[in-house]
Amino acid sequence: GQNIDQPTEMTATEGAIVQINCTYQTSGFNGLFWYQQHAGEAPTFLSYNVLDGLEEKGRFSSFLSRSKGYSYLLLKELQMKDSASYLCAVRGNQAGTALIFGKGTTLSVSS
């Protein structure tokens, strides 16, 4: 079967660093994606990992360990506008195959 797990909710304060973990068990692997979704809006792409290691993009970084079926999204210098749902998604091993999403982690950033 296919299973993607991430925490339901997290809270943090402005300026802090937060790490959102994601573990997955899927039939095949061809990349892991992180999306941000504000309430009532479309998911927007944040990062893509297909090889082990850390990908850094501004305040956001994403890490992947394929052997452990594990990824995390690291958000630095948190801002109020970072309050949103963060979705971890895995693509199977066939080109073009749809992403399978976790339930999302709702992050609340307070001042």
Next chain:
Amino acid sequence: GAGVSQSPRYKVAKRGQDVALRCDPISGHVSLFWYQQALGQGPEFLTYFQNEAQLDKSGLPSDRFFAERPEGSVSTLKIQRTQQEDSAVYLCASSAAGSGNTIYFGEGSWLTVV
């Protein structure tokens, strides 16, 4: 167009009514996906097209759900005899060819069945 466009943005349907949801993908995108998202949940895969071919429809919850993309661009998701459990946001997404390409989402069609 500049992004994935969906219509209608909001739809209220009476139980038993048929609805049709439209998706205009990003111009030139070969792959098109439909997802269903319930409140507080992640998107659930419904179906996938590559050009006009529907390659995967394993996520469609019942035979009341039907999707088409006859000319390989615009797609329509049709729900027949709607039921209350069909109330959700229906997200359309598209991507260029290639497994590493980003999937871009539209803002969704919010369906409420009363």
